[in-house]
Amino acid sequence: MLVHEIMTAPVVTVRRTATIRQAVRLLYEQDITAAPVVERPGRMVGIVSEMDLLRGEFETDPRAFLRPEALPTGRPPALVEEVMTPRVATVGDGADVMDLLDLMITTGVKSVPVVRDDDLVGIVSRRDLMGLLVQGDERIRDDVLAALRDCAETAAFGAAVRGGVVELYGPGDERAARIAEMVVRTVPGVAGVVFPEGLVS
Template structure:
């Protein structure tokens, strides 16, 4: 599963010269926790999170002034470029989602912009990763089946899914096709692991020929001759 398989698009980005208030309104309206920051050409220049926007942006209540005697003086920031993070960890459309998840956990990130030629083409959030993990087995199976059918030659192959684990049965013994099937299944959102095994049906044994001897019927004439001799 790659970034382009699960990323959110089109991207909701903010401009570096937007006001903090406008950016906060955008995140709150759409329920996002972070947004890429772009310049007028759409080039990524940073990322801004909820924490960035609320830091030093909310004034202290004067009724609690005695508890904030060390409050720094000076005007609070007003623009996105004053609070955004400029060094952004990004991904490419073909970046493995497992690597994105590790990056998020290692660096405590909530979102990773997906960039192509310096332009933001999508964003992968923790919610996107969770959405993939939460997919039902029948949905995963249907998509794997659909991807196999699109490639052709897999109509006799069977697919089953249990708890995100995909099992594909190869009935013809085609090694190259098994590699293709595995790649297609791994690219399906929600897939945790893939196993492709060969299981060719054993040919039915040929029926054995049995020689049946036909019993010779008794000739009536011979029967009469035997009776005459006995007399």
């Protein structure tokens, strides 16, 4: 499965010159945890998350301190560009979803912007990936059969799905079975592909 097949597009973005409060409202209303920061459409200069925006937004309660001199001083940030992360981990829209997952695991990020020729074209969040896993087996089977019918060499294959794992069966030689396997692996929600004993091992 490729990234462009699961990414969210168009992307909700925020200007680098937006105020913190404007960005907070945007993320809250759109129910997202992060947004790419742009200086013009398609030109990403950073990313800002909920935690970035929350830093400095709440006044310190003096009751939490025993001595008044312990109170923090300094102006809190006012603009998105002051709190954004300028170095952003991105992924190409033609990348494999497994590469995206590896990136999320190694960096700990929750959302990864998707680029094409350095232009921002989408974004993928952990929630997008989780959404693939909660699709029911019946829906996955329907999508698998539709994908198999689109290819003449695999149209005769049938499929059963349990727990996201697709079992392929039907007439065809090993070459046709391998093509069918490749086709099925492109279907969102497929966790694996198996064959009945004796077809392909």
